[in-house]
Amino acid sequence: MQDEPTPIELTKAVADFLRNDITPVISGHNAFKLRVAINILDLVTRQLTLGEGSDDAEAARLAKLLGLQGSLIEQNRALGERIAKGEVDLATPGLSEHLWQTTLAKLAVDQPNYASYKRELEREGK
C-alpha cells in the first residue's frame, strides 16, 4: 500500500500553487499555457475522485445490457459493434439510459462547465 498524501491531494496542491502563486506573476502566451496546465491538473483530480465509481457503474450496466463480462474497453467495443450492426438501437430497453449515464459521467470529469451538461443536470434536478 502506497503512503499518504494521496495522488488527489498531491495533484490539488500543485494546481493550487500554480493558480494562486504563479498566475499573478505571469503574462502573455505563457499565461494562456498556464491556464491550460491548471485545467489539466483539475481534470486529473476530478478523474481520480470520480473515475473509479463511474467506471464500476458503467461496467455493471454494460454487463446487464450485453450479458457480457470483461474489461470496460472490451465491453465498450462489443456495444459499439452491436450498435453498428443494428443489433441494438434506441428502442432497446436500457440503451439510451446507459449512453446518457456514461456520457454524463465523462462530462463530470472532462468539462463540468459545458453548457449542455449543466442543462442536463438541471433537468435531473441536481
Place this chain on the structure above:
Amino acid sequence: MIEDELTRCVVRWYPGATGVTAAAKLSGGASQETWSFDILHAGGKHGAILRRSPQGYGAAPTRAAGLDAEARLMQLAHDAGLPSPKVMHVLKPEDDLGTGFIMQRIEGETIARKILRDEQFAKARPILARQLGKVSAGIHSLPRDQLPSLREMSATKEIAEMGREYRSFDWPRPVFELALRWLGDHDPGPSKEVTLVHGDFRHGNLIIGPDGVRAVLDWELAHFGDPMEDLGWICVNSWRFGEIDKPVGGFGSREELFAGYEEGGRKVDPDRVKFWEVMGTLRWGVMCCGMMQRFRLGPDHSMERAMIGRRASETEIDLLRLLAPRGG
C-alpha cells in the same frame, strides 16, 4: 527575417511600397502559416495578411483545397460583393516565400467569446444570423465555371469518411457508433443541387465588426457538395460557446439564418440542415480525437492538443441531445 523577404516581394507589385513593418505570426502549424504585416508606402501604411506554406511543404492534406484555390475563391467572393478580403498578390517562386498569397487585412474580431459578450458587438449580434444566411447564399451562388477544381463530397461519402477516421483511432465510442448509424439511416442521398461549399463556415473564420460580418476567411476546406452542409455546420452546438439556446453561432435562430438565405435567392431544406448538424457535431468530435492523436504521436506534443482529446465528450452529449433527447 521574414520582413526582408516580404519587402523584396511587395516592392515588385505594390505601387510606391518602400518596405514592410510589424510582421507578426498569427497562427501556424507545420504546413501553413498566417502572418500579419503593414506595407509601408509614401501615403502611410496598408494592413496585409500573408497566408503561406513555407518552402518544402508543398503537399496539402487530402481535405485541403490548397492555397492557390483559396486565393481564387477569396478573390471570386470579393468580386461578387461578398464580405471577403481583396487578394493582393499570389506568391511566385522568385518571392522566395513558399506558396500562398497576400491579402488585404480586415479589422475586426474572430474570437467567439468576445463577439458573443462584448458590448461593442451588441448591435451586431441580433443581425448576424440573417446576414450570414445571405452571405452563405452568395457563396453557394458563385458560378461554377469560374471556380477552381475542388474535391466533390456527398452525404454518403462523408459518412464513410467519418466512420473510417473514427475507426482508425481504435477507441470505442458507442455514442459515435449511434451517430454513424443514425446518419446512415437518414442519408438524404445526392443533393439535387451541387454547389461550392465553404466547408468551415463558423466562428473563428468570420471577421465580425460592430456593424456585423466583415469577412469570411479560411477556404481551406472548400469543396463541391450539398449547400445545406454550411448551414448545418454553423448550427453545431460546439460553435455556440455556451449560448446553447441560440443555434446559429450562439447569436441567432435557425429561422433568421434561413430567412437570410432565402433573401439571398436560395431555398432551404431544413431536414438536410439537421442531417448536416448531426454530421457536423460528429465531425468536430472526430476532429478532437484526431488532434489528440497528433499529441500522442508527436508532431504537436502540446498540452492544448492533449486537452482537445477531452472535448470529444462534449460532442457526445450534444449528439445524445440531438438523437436521444430526454423528455421534460
